[in-house]
Amino acid sequence: MRITVVGMGKIGLPVAVQYASKGHDVVGCDIDERHVAAINDGTARTGVDDMDAILAEQWSAGRLHATTDTSMAVAESEVTVLLVPVAVTDGAPDYRHMDAATEQVAAGLRRDHLVIFETTFAVGTTRSRYLPMLAKSGLTPGRDLFVAFSPERVQSHRVIQDLRRYPKVVGGVDAASGERARRFYEAVLDAAVMSVRDAETAEFTKLAESVYRDVNIALANELARYAHDLDVEIDDVISAANSEPLSQLHQPGAGVGGHCIPVYPYFILAGRPDMELVGMARRINDAMPGWVLDRVAEAIGGLEGKRVLVLGLSYRADVREISHSVGISLVKGLRAAGATALGADACYSDVEIARFGAEPLDEARLDSIDAVIVQALHSTYRSFPWGKLPAGAFVLDGRNALDPALIRSAGLRYLGVGRNGVVPS
């Protein structure tokens, strides 16, 4: 097959590489000319070693090219997959990039083309917003134009592994489209394909998965705050409760970041603000950085004039990704309270850390720090020099990822989220 992938970002590029690895000719489209040039001259990187190895292999085999001319690429291919971002602006999905991309796809359509949207949408978007745009080509959906939605369930930085592992959910705007999309995925993926009734079911699936995570993390956070107040260890409670198969309590933490979980609930709430649990989970999780800062303030006698280090600014450990990161909320909150917000992140340069609003950490000055908030415990921080902090400094483990005994043995005070770090008796 000749396949077009529109949007060569963190997800689109590895997806294109996966298709190429199955022996298909793939053309990636992007509006970023430098990125297109890098893909064509073989210098583009995903930042993940095993993915880059497959990328290099497919590029050498001549199966992966890129262009800024989406309409032309579509005209010369049989299948188009769109992975252009849809973010949230003012509490609602912002479709401007996808609209622009879809207009270009429509201009290149030829008979019997299959178009699949993989970017997360509000339910009904494929049919009500994009089908009419594609039908402007003069083709008739279900007869000589096939359109489906299939959510991208992968996580950035491990796209290829996830693509090979999670079932690919797919639903068409009509039966023929659903069937074509199913056959397409069977040809390009190793994972099972799970056909669902229609595009709406497939769109809903991704939102349901994201909201499930958000609501359950919010529950874990509320329970952790309750455990904190009662001086009970939340870890003990979670492992004891989850020994019963119907209980699947999640892990609490300093808040929820990244571009999926804190974003997609708004794809529901924009149209259904009455869905109380969905909105409440957002509020609970968004309140967690404030709860963390209150605990730090309590422990070190207020924040004004204090020097507080946020360890790991990216949204999760070992990932260079800042979108909706709790690290940024913590930095903002510290500065608003009159503290000096120091930042350390092995994934970012000092210039980038300064751009995030934090003062880059000078390790020689660790002895001047009043408190550390662990936001993302990158692997390199497993050997963080805790002993260089002043005796009695406070460590707030926002990911319940540290060994409290290790922190205490360095002469420091420890608190997690619902975790007082009591050594087991």
Ligand SMILES: NC(=O)c1ccc[n+]([C@@H]2O[C@H](COP(=O)([O-])OP(=O)(O)OC[C@H]3O[C@@H](n4cnc5c(N)ncnc54)[C@H](O)[C@@H]3O)[C@@H](O)[C@H]2O)c1
């Ligand atoms: N990143 C994730 O972890 C993740 C996980 C699951 C699903 N997704 C889905 O994937 C979508 C894309 O995410 P991403 O992380 O790859 O985004 P990204 O920002 O890394 O990449 C998007 C790419 O699209 C390009 N683009 C923008 N407008 C375009 C246009 N009109 N034509 C062609 N290219 C255009 C951009 O230049 C960029 O290279 C998200 O909106 C989300 O729905 C992302």
